[in-house]
Amino acid sequence: MLVANGYFDGDSIKTFENFKAQKNQKVIITVLDEFVNEQKSAFGLLKDKIVKISDDFDAPLDEFKDYE
Known part of the structure; x- marks a missing residue:
C-alpha cells in the first residue's frame, strides 16, 4: 500500500x-479539514531572475578530466 499527500485544486486532485x-x-x-496555500506552477518561476x-557554463568540469 502507498500513501500520498496532496490537495484538491477545484478540478482535480494533485499529489505533492x-x-x-x-x-x-x-x-x-x-x-481533511485542513488547507494548503495555493500551489503555483514552477514553470517560469525564475523568469527575469x-x-x-557564464560563457563557459556548459564546459567540461576539471573534476572529470580523467574520464575524457
Whole structure:
C-alpha cells in the first residue's frame, strides 16, 4: 500500500510527490479539514531572475578530466 499527500485544486486532485499507480487500481481518498496555500506552477518561476550565465557554463568540469 502507498500513501500520498496532496490537495484538491477545484478540478482535480494533485499529489505533492510522484508515484506510479496502475490503470483501474483502487484508491482511497480522505478529505481533511485542513488547507494548503495555493500551489503555483514552477514553470517560469525564475523568469527575469537570472541576469547572466557564464560563457563557459556548459564546459567540461576539471573534476572529470580523467574520464575524457
